[in-house]
Amino acid sequence: MRWRGPGPVVSGFPALPRDRPLVSLLLIGIAAWGIGFGLISSFRVVGVAIAVGIFLFLIALVGLIGAVKHHQVLLFFYMIILLLVFIVQLSVSCACLALNKEQQSQLLEVGWNNTNSARTDIERNLNCCGFRVFDPNEVCSSDCFRSHQCQPCAPIIEEYSGMVLRFVGGIGLFFSFTEILGVWLTYRYRNQKDPRANPSAFL
Template sequence: MGCAGFTCSKHSLCALNILYVMVSLLMIGIAAWGKWFGLVSSFQVVGGVIGVGVFLFFVALAGLIGAMKHHQVLLFFYMIVLFMVFIVQFSVSSACLAINREQQDHLLEVGWNNSQSTQRDVEKSLNCCGFKQVDPNGPVML
């Protein structure tokens, strides 16, 4: 007839962290699968996704162990890490909302010009060439 004490919180936190563990393993697996089958040739993108997956795995593991063993210090550091992740996400979201359309186009073009491997992947998968202008007589990087 209700949860007494820490039982409901414990089970909720365990379920949430098990979900986080599954998401982190899914991120790592999909990134590795994409690199293995040649869908993504950029090592930086694959490394970044795998790095985020590993970070999420360890944070979820800390939360799971802290909840299962009622370890208050581990749960405190788990909350601190989640709060710092929230601050970073909030800051990035605010920065993304603060830029206008011209600044977005400029950032996209700078990113496009600085990544040759991503250019090849996008041009190959979308059958196009160039960022804004298309040169039908130009070489297509395959």
């Protein structure tokens, strides 16, 4: 079906909602892959990832249905939800890019002390024990614990935390601007005349 109106708007808008299901399914797949291969044992982390994936999938579904049906109400709600997601994602991305080494270290230590399952995963996958200091009297799930020659996990985590935060912040910043582009295209598309409507009808 070909839509009437300005080319960039009508051809560009449907492509944006189609990308959301791919991102949401990828997020759900990564969570399932992580728990399937034993990389993640926290069902809370997996549950949050799957919930976010389902939420993005539903948003994309609303956008697709609104675009196909040229439904004014669905397009309006899609535009509002996408704007809220843009604000949240932009804030999180800027926070990731703005964190310095000291703030990263403090957040990592707070997370280490409050999440036992994530701590176990990190110790097993990175082959380290403890956060700042290795204590042979504590229980550790890493392989090096048997020989009592483990290094603490903090230096290993901090080596990659800055790079990961910059990567996540950059990706989030990129997608946040695609979302504001989606809001603009939705606004333009919503104000267009429905091409299936009767041209002689009173609007």
